[in-house]
Amino acid sequence: MxxxxxxxxxxxxxxxxxxxxxxxxxxxxxxxxxxxxxxxxxxxxxxxxxxxSAKRRRLSHTEKDDTMKRSNEIPTSLSHPISPPRKRRTCERKLVKSPFQLTTIRDLPAESNIGAVSLHDLLGDPLIAECWEFNYLHDVDFLMSHFDEDTRSLVKVHIVHGFWKRDDMNRLSLEKQASQYKNVTLHTAYMPEMFGTHHSKMLVLFRHDDTAQVIIHTANMISQDWTNLTNGVWQTPRLPRLTESYKSSETDMRIGYGPRFKTDLLNYLRAYNTKRQTCKSLVDELEKYDFGAVRGALVASVPGRHDINEDDPRKTHWGWAGVKHALSPVPIQSGKSDIVVQISSIATLGATDTWLKHTLFGPLSSTKTSSSKPEFKIIFPCPDEIRRSLDGYASGASIHMKIQSATQTKQLQYMKPILYHWANDCEKGIIEEGEIRDGGRKRAAPHIKTYIRYNENKTIDWALLTSANISKQAWGEAAKTGQIRIASWEMGVLVWPELFADGARMVGTFKTDTPTKEDLDGNEPLVGLRIPYSLPLQRYGDDEVPWVATASYTEPDWMGRFWRD
Known part of the structure; x- marks a missing residue:
């Protein structure tokens, strides 16, 4: 059809x-x-x-064409801004990186160096204009090699050392090296105590962008310490120059916060000026910078005799009195706790444990509120751990304890029950119960010094990174007539979780600086603390003894070498 x-x-x-x-x-x-x-x-x-097809009827000017109306209008669905669908609001847990970092280890795999820092990381910025380097041992060539190669000859470098005897071989070597660099100036620290050392380890940097930075660490300025020995680092943020409006508001003197840290640091540096103006220019320059972002309490030692009953809020306490004062505002959780002291040297303390228990452990036990007394554990390597370390017996040259004399033998007897291994994988050691956590530094012998208070609920109340080992020279003698006597210069920083977030808790992190949400139940902020050793700890066996650098060892290390004093 x-x-x-x-x-x-x-x-x-x-x-x-x-x-x-x-x-x-x-x-x-x-x-x-x-x-x-x-x-x-x-x-x-x-x-x-x-x-x-039917034609559309012509409309008069008074009538409206619905079709035209609809074509000119924007559809309702397009009248709202385009955006992703709303997500259900959740409260993300705040995670804070560890305030302490480890130094890189050359002969360890990359996974063990995650988050670690090298000396070049600290000094390689081409914007560095001036560097003040405080330490015990110095290698000027090694230090200078880590500045940016294009600007190292332009950096004003100040080296502060403690070799006050003019015929000291260390001083003569230092002077010879420094003479090769026109931009290096040496400064001798005031040393009033004959048996003291300038043991502080600190860098103060000034940059061309008008920022400054303070770095407290545990390594000597020599190659071995920055290669295969375990060390630690704490850094301030980049500090801007003060503005006029802020200069009048530096009144928050709470322990652990920037203004107080700045006051204590400048007091420490002023102590160098007792006999000569060693650090006057450094003090004058640092006064111009804003420390407001700093979180941490300075814990340092200055040689000499110091009053410990001073109530002036701007006065800085030193040695064991300083750590006791710094711990006064720190909240301590109830329940059982351990203070783990991990060091690289133990000096001669006496035939009895009086100084150790009362002069050092007593202040370290100080709390804001009353709580049960903590148990103390001391981590120190044995000969077997030194033999198996990356550098073998050579690592032992930096680790010291003596047990030759009658007094030292008695000292070992009262310390033996609280001695623990560094590597916790020794055949004769007694391992504690607990989750296995690998710090990634078993074979990198310890030169780091940490004092950490662990709570039974797997959290950390506070942590101290310092140059100070267990010695009367570092922490001071017992107070007599209201005074403390200190022989050495030392430098450290104390941190605790609430400095970083209200209601925060601190947990140990292993092979990483950042905690995870699974590290602890709850939703409160978590602050990580990089732990250099492995957990659980391993106590010394009955017939084990600590490493003694002044002894001789006929059993070869892993490289077939022997150690003879």
Whole structure:
């Protein structure tokens, strides 16, 4: 059958005759006009196809065309800004990186050096304009090699040492090296105590962008300490110069916060100026910088006799009195706790444990509120751990304890029950119960010094990174007539969780600086603390003794070498 279909075009209606089968399929088209019509698919029969399409009625100016209205309006769905679907609001747990970092170890795999820092990381910035370096041992060539190669000759380098005897071989070597660099100046620290050492380890940097930085660490400025020995680092943020508006507001003298830290640091540096103006220019310059972002309490030692009953809030306490004062505002959780003292040297303390228990452990036990007394554990390596270390017996040259004299033998007897291994994988050691956590430094012998208070609920109340080992020279003698006597210069920083976030808790992190949400139940902020040794600890066996650098060892280390004093 045939039907007529009117197809509109831009100008006229053209008439086509469409042939449709009984099944509704178009089988042919003839057109009375020149327009081309293409049918590409079957269609259904169209009724009344001879009638033209109804024309739209013309509207008067008072009538509205709904079609035109709709075409001019923006659909409601498009009238809102396009954005992703709203997510259910969740409270993300705040995770804070460890305030302490480890130094890189050359001969360990990359996974053990995650988050670790090298000396070049600290000194390689080409913007460094001036560097003050405080330490016990110095290698000037080694130090200078870590500045940016294009600017190292332009950096003003000040080296503060404690070799006060003019014929000291260390001093003569230092002077010879320094003479090769026009930009290096040596400063001799005031040493009032004959048996003291300038043991502090600190860098103070000034940059061309008007920022400064203080770095407290545990490594001597020699190659061995920055290669295969375990050491630690604490850094301030980049400190901006003070603005006039802030200079009058440095009144927050709470322990652990920037203004107090700045006051204590400047008091420490002023102590060098007792006989000569060793650090006057450094003090004058640091006074111009804003320490507001710093979180940590300075715990240092200055040689000499010091009053310990001073109530002046701007006075700094030194040695064991200093750590006791710094711990006074630190909240301590209730329950059982351990203070783990990990050091690289133990001096001669006496035939009885009086000084150790009362003069050192007593202040370290100080709390803001009353709580049960902590147990103390001392981590120190044995000969087997030195033999198996990355540098073998050579590592032992930096680790000291003596047990030759009668007094030293008695000292070992009262210390033996609280001695623990560094590597916790010795055959004769007694391992404690607990989750195994690998610090990644078993074979890197310890030169780091840490004092950490662990709580029984797997958290940490506070942690101290310092140059101070267990010695009367470092921490001071017992107070007599209200005074403490200190022989050595030492430098450290104390941290605790609430410095970094309200209600925070601190947990140990292993092979990483950042805690995870799974490290502790709850939703409070978590602060990580990079732990250099492995847990659980391993106590010395009955017939084990600590490493003694002044002894001789005939059993070869892993490289086949022997150790003879």
């Amino acid at each position: 045939f039907r007529t279909l009117f197809i509109p075009s831009p100008s006229v209606f053209r008439t086509c005759r469409v042939q449709v089968s009984s099944l509704g399929t178009v089988v042919g088209i003839t057109s009375s006009a020149t327009a081309n019509v293409h049918i590409s698919a079957p269609c259904t029969p169209v009724l009344n196809m001879t009638e033209p």
